[in-house]
Amino acid sequence: MTLALTAEERAIASGRDGEGAAVAMRIVADSAALLGAPRLIPIASAHIDGALYHGDSGTLFAARLVGGGARVGVRATLNVGALDLTGCSKGRLGQAEQGMARRMMEAYVALGCEPSWTCAPYQAGHRPAFGTDVAWGESNAVVFCNSVLGARTNRYGDFLDIACAIAARAPDYGLHRPENRRATLAFDVGGLPGGFLESEIAWPILGSLYGRLAGDAIGVVTGVAHRPGEDALKAFGAAAASSGAVGLFHIAGITPEAPNVAAALAGKPAETIVAVTPQMVREARLRLSTAVKADRIDAIAIGSPHLSPAEFDRLEHLIAGRKLAIPIHACTGRHALSAIEAAGRRQRLEAAGVIVVADTCVVVAPILPDRPGGVLMTNSGKFAHYGPGNTGYEVLYASLADCVESAVTGIPVITDGLQ
Template identity: 60%
Template sequence: MVLSLDRDDRAMRDGAAGPGMALAMRILVRTAELLGADALIPIASAHIDGCLYHGDSGALFAERLVADGARVCVPTTLNVGALDLIHHKRDRLAPHAAAMARRMMQAYVALGCRQTWTCAPYQAGHRPAPGEDVAWGESNAVAFCNSVLGARTNRYGDFLDICAAITGRAPRTGFHLPEKRLATIAVDMSAVPRSFWADDSAWPILGAWLGHAVGAEVAALIGVPKTGEDQLKALGAAAASSGAVGLFHIVGLTPEAPDVATAFGGVAPRETLRVTADMLREARGRLSTSGARPGEAIDAVAIGSPHLSAAELRELAGLLGGRRCAVPIYACTGRHALAEIRSEGLEEELAARGVVIVADTCIVVTPILPAANGLLVTNSGKFAHYTPGNTGYDVLFAPLSDCVESAVSGHWHVGATA
């Protein structure tokens, strides 16, 4: 398929708007050709995942864009960086890496991006309308944007995301095409017992099962109870990290699936998967990498991938009550939620109880946990997936209530719903 560029596209590519714009457009055009797109489409906004330091080349690329006069031309938010810019020295980065990470973050701000530094921009005011084309990075944000908000994005990786934000264009392919958004797999949840939905662990468990079962396919889940955004956030994050889910539908809940016929575009599902309690127990088992028994000592608890909302931080405080943790709870959040709880005096209260608030980043993308390997408890399907490989810690998965009890006692706590 031949990529067709309009007059404005060609002018940007050829330097009419300056060298920074030309560089971004050349990268975008070549990528669109590789993807087999027939045209570029305008986008309404962007969310940038490429602002996380992985090496000097990423920082130097961003600085070149700045030096060449590039600026984003659509509203653009930033994913997590490698530094907590609010709390001094949360990380253990070597001096050179810390300096380059800071330069990289500063370069993206200079490009005109909004300093959100969160993997949950949809809870920080960045909420495109249903049907809007956008260019978002970060796997959980992409899944939420497509599935819960009904906007249209592919998974834009480093550094295609910033090129899209600068040009205001994206390749017309993938989830930007209405026909690619229709479900092909039906997921029948009718055999799942009501007790499964008793605590917050249900959603990352379901997400972990979904990603493992469908990969990058679009599934429509039938028989899932109505729930809130924090639960859908957890589902999408686990599905995106355990598989490659960028879009899912929940019939009767998400905007593109008011009923089964609409979700599938009037076509019969290619496949129907019937979920059982045994399947979900197996999925839950995959979220732990340790065979620790109840009562064994743990080293830390980590929550907040995706970043915790203010409501989730309040729930954490309520579960702790007046108790102090024997091992730290690392609670990762965005500055939008942090500002809200600070106004209530909650950050100081949590810190006094042994909670380490991490803003702007998280424990699996930059070294924050103590260097020695250990045993970590989490309620996040995404943390469960990435923590062993990124930090060396083994993981125990649990609902939030068990995470808190484990932190207070310093030992692996298993509640009645485990």
Template identity: 50%
Template sequence: MAELALSEEDKAVLAGDRGEAAKLCLRLVVALAEVRGAPRLLAVDSAHVDGCLFHGQAGLDFVERLRDLGGRVAVPTTLNVGSLDLRHPEVVRADPETAAGARRQMAAYTALGCTPTWTCAPYQLTHRPAFGTHVAWAESNAIVFANSVLGARTDRYGDFLDIAAAVTGRVPDAGLHRDEHRRATIRLDCAALSPRLLGEDAAWGVLGHLAGRLAGSGVPVLTGVPAAVTEDQLKAFGAAAASSGGVGLFHVVGVTPEAPDLATVASPDLPVHVVGAAQVRAIRDELTTARGAIIDALCLGTPHFSLTEFERLAGLLSGGEPLRVRAYVTTSRAVLAEAERLGHAETVRAAGGRIIVDTCTYITPIVEPDVRTAMTNSGKWAWYAPGNIGVDVALGSLAECVASARAGRIVRDEALWAG
């Protein structure tokens, strides 16, 4: 194991030259580097902090202590979802003490100089890290998107470490920051799947769930898919793979920036798993925990809905019957502003949809208590919602979701899933 070499600037920070907050944060980063066997620390260009959800007093105490010590972030830093929709606080069913703690925690992160984006999808904003740059991103789907789709480099930074990296601008030279940990560990051969099925975001969520299960915390690579893969599909894949497994990076040959061909990211003896339509349907049905055909709600936007997804949803809703069930769409403030400017948000609201910002419905008590079954096109929402909020799930394509929300029961296009 290499001995950690600190720069003169690092030593000065540890001596208190940048204040007590930076000293405390660098001590955390150094401790992680020593555990990981990192030879040095790296400078990062940006950070994304996941620790904004109020889980109890410890998280609040930590960020308020950094604030009280005069802490400030050293690099541009965005903030993940919190436990409140600050623009529509009435939608969250939280007791006054919890709501007050959540509000204080969100305010304390902003006081450190973080940008109050309140989104799990910072890559949908105007600032996106460039290929090859080192960043300190937390939140599982943000990590995997930055590494895989943007070709930036971040390891998995959890609560406390994320803001420590933001305050210091430093991370260990370890994990997915290094070339040797970015090579594929398993290949998923998707050549047998139809282009129509691979054109659906929900199918990519199912594939991601399978990839996470097979790869664990390794690096899956997909082959046999068309080159015209959208960012929303890659988002769905990565989010599900990071939920069912610990995937922080994936490659899609001919699509993602580090994988122009298989040989660039994989050895010749890489294990191969052939994916067929029957397995895709089986995973879809496994994620569908609904016990009957009736649904009570529609939940979209995990990870947060993109502007392209709003356009698709508005197209499906425009001129059709109103939804018969409650519908929730979670997104960021920035995307919502554009969706409102283009008229997509009004179409969603006119059909009966409620748009939520700053938080997410699979972890915050927003969905009404009488909702027993919800339909979603998100593999991540389907994976977490039953355990987190006690709601059964039906997983389907966006078109199936809209058709089901209009009918009040699960509507399937089985020909799609036969692909």
């Protein structure tokens, strides 16, 4: 299929609006041609994952866009960077790397992006309307945007995301098309105990299992009797997008494009049906840990995706004024940081032993102590998936309650499970 650009798009690509805009439009157009898209479509917003420093080339690319006079043409929020600009936590990047990382973050702000610095922009007020086309990066943000909000985006990678934001357009393919959003897989959790499905620990485990089985297929989760909260849906989507290439899921009777199973399947029979059993859940939970028999903990980290204000409420309630023997690194965005700074709550948490990490997270930035082979406890399915490769720590997955008890006692405490 041949890509057809409008006269306006061709003019921008030819340099009418400056070299920065031309570079962005050419990137979007070339990507569309490679993907077989017939045209570009306007987008309402973008979420930019490409501002995380991985090397000097990314910084130089952003600087070139700024030097070419580029500006985003739609609302664009920023995913985590490599530095905690709030000063809550300190990283271990060298001085040269810190300088380039800061220069990169400043360049994206100069392009007109909002300095939100969170992997959960939907918690910070960036919630595109149902059915609107957007260009979002960051896997958990993408899957939440598609599934929970019902907006339409593909999984946009680094640098294509900012190009789409500047061009205010995206390739017309994949999940932008309604016909590609129907479920073909049914993931039935109706055989699991209701108490488990209502627990906090269930959703990262189920998301990890779902992603591993679904891959890049679109599925509908059935058998959910009680509506999960947004934090549970966030955890499910983040784990699913980590263990698989999930960009969209449906939950029958819960998510906006699935008022029922038939609607999610577009009236067709499911091509694959997975009846989830308690044994499958136990095995999925075990796979989240690489340090199942650990007799010590070297670090505890929560907040991937970033902690919401409600999750901070629960953390504070579980600590209940006690002192932590092992610090808990609590990763969050500025939106939640502002909420917990009210009435001295951040200070109380820090006095108890919580290390607040804002603007970034411990899996993408060197913030945890340099301890290869150490044991990291987490309640995050995403941290559990990426932690060993990104931090050098082995991982022990547990509920938030168990993370707090382990932090207080200084030894692993695992009590929650499938009842």
